[in-house]
Amino acid sequence: ETGVTQTPRHLVMGMTNKKSLKCEQHLGHNAMYWYKQSAKKPLELMFVYSLEERVENNSVPSRFSPECPNSSHLFLHLHTLQPEDSALYLCASSQGQDQETQYFGPGTRLLVL
Amino acid sequence: QKEVEQDPGPLSVPEGAIVSLNCTYSNSAFQYFMWYRQYSRKGPELLMYTYSSGNKEDGRFTAQVDKSSKYISLFIRDSQPSDSATYLCAMTPPGGFKTIFGAGTRLFVKA
Numbered sequence: 496e497t498g499v500t501q502t503p504r505h506l507v508m509g510m511t512n513k514k515s516l517k518c519e520q521h522l523g524h525n526a527m528y529w530y531k532q533s534a535k536k537p538l539e540l541m542f543v544y545s546l547e548e549r550v551e552n553n554s555v556p557s558r559f560s561p562e563c564p565n566s567s568h569l570f571l572h573l574h575t576l577q578p579e580d581s582a583l584y585l586c587a588s589s590q591g592q593d594q595e596t597q598y599f600g601p602g603t604r605l606l607v608l
Numbered sequence: 609q610k611e612v613e614q615d616p617g618p619l620s621v622p623e624g625a626i627v628s629l630n631c632t633y634s635n636s637a638f639q640y641f642m643w644y645r646q647y648s649r650k651g652p653e654l655l656m657y658t659y660s661s662g663n664k665e666d667g668r669f670t671a672q673v674d675k676s677s678k679y680i681s682l683f684i685r686d687s688q689p690s691d692s693a694t695y696l697c698a699m700t701p702p703g704g705f706k707t708i709f710g711a712g713t714r715l716f717v718k719a
Contacts, residue, residue: 499651526705535616538652538696538709551705585651594640594700594707599651 497521499600501586507606508576516571516603518586524598526591527569529561532583532602544569545591576607611635614697614710623719627684631697631710634678638699638708641673643682646694646712655695656682687717 543551544563560572589597644652656671697710
């Protein structure tokens with residue numbers, strides 16, 4: 496595997512379900528990001544981890560819970576989501592704050608029923 | 609006012625045309641300016657990266673930043689059908705991880 500991988504690629508869940516999104520980077524980076532991309536809206540930064548510490552939390556509802564067990568892995572735990580949370584969830588990684596090295600994964604397409 | 613404004617298009621051009629994509633922004637603290645290309649069902653990929661004002665050229669792509677006007681542009685010369693994608697502008701202030709993205713412009717290049 497190379498670059499940034501995300502699983503699952505597609506997810507359908509009910510509002511009472513609990514699920515997790517997984518991201519893995521194979522680039523040796525030390526910062527990882529979660530973004531939300533909704534139709535016709537800009538990418539919204541949700542969380543940033545640098546050296547496994549959360550450095551940005553962009554006023555995200557508590558039904559989204561990130562976890563970064565090491566510099567290569569990032570999770571987004573989901574529970575009691577709302578239909579408006581349906582979107583493409585993108586993971587990215589970079590070497591520190593160097594935006595030139597920010598690489599994105601293919602995303603998880605989430606549908607909340 | 610949004611921090612970054614970008615016309616969503618769609619923009620449709622014939623093959624071989626010169627394409628001009630633009631964004632305006634309101635935060636004068638932005639120092640790093642990026643253009644990403646996103647194909648359908650894929651994540652964004654970094655296309656061009658510029659620090660502060662000026663021009664940067666890479667093959668058929670030229671990025672321009674005019675900080676006095678708070679305006680950035682991406683030019684694509686000799687456009688190809690494979691350039692059909694959504695183009696996202698993005699910018700970052702110094703010393704932070706928080707990148708602000710435009711909504712993206714959908715480009716179609718017709719053969």
